Amino acid sequence: MKLPEAYYHNPDVVAVSKDLIGKYLFTSIDGETTGGYIVETEAYAGVIDRASHSFGGKVTPRTKTMYMQGGVSYVYLCYGIHEMFNIVTSVEGQPHAILIRAIQPTHGLDIMMLRRNMETVKPNITKGPGSLAKALGISRKINALSMLSDIIWIEDRGLTFPDEEVAAGPRIGVDYAGEDALLPYRFYVKGNIYVSKPNK
């Protein structure tokens, strides 16, 4: 069953990031349903987080999505090539978001292979935020869309990982953020082959 609207209103974005590990993310785009369970996330904690687009309360046409009430998507283009998929959390006016960095695919593997131009299923089919978005068919058309829509949603299927199998560490690719780059806002399943970068 889909996670309820209230799940996304939690003001503690770091706690939600950890809780999302093991939840199932689905998309239904162009008539094709694809999905899998989340194995890696990163929290971006609003105006006080130097690594976040919304640091210092910055509002632009792009980042205004982050200020919406929790429960919508935030998709943007990075490096001119890669779409990144985030989930906005907390209440309106609090620009909290969670970057989904990797999932373990369970549904629509053949569709993902087509989208990724791959002949066989390899771990890197959904490893890393850019790859994951492409495999699931996520594009900027999906920006600011409700997570309870029929296009994109998250389900709780009862899968959980014990604390000792979920690791926390510094976020990836945010070296420019100074001390905030060291915050343990990244969560991942230890040893999972779909987790990007260090996974031990």
Add this chain to the structure above:
DNA sequence: GAGATGATTAGCT
């Protein structure tokens, strides 16, 4: 209107 840059990835050495 122009110039700089990034929450990355794939491919080559």
Add this chain to the structure above:
DNA sequence: GCTAATCATCTCC
């Protein structure tokens, strides 16, 4: 390990 690819967005004029 290193680096090119590639463009929307942001910042200043």
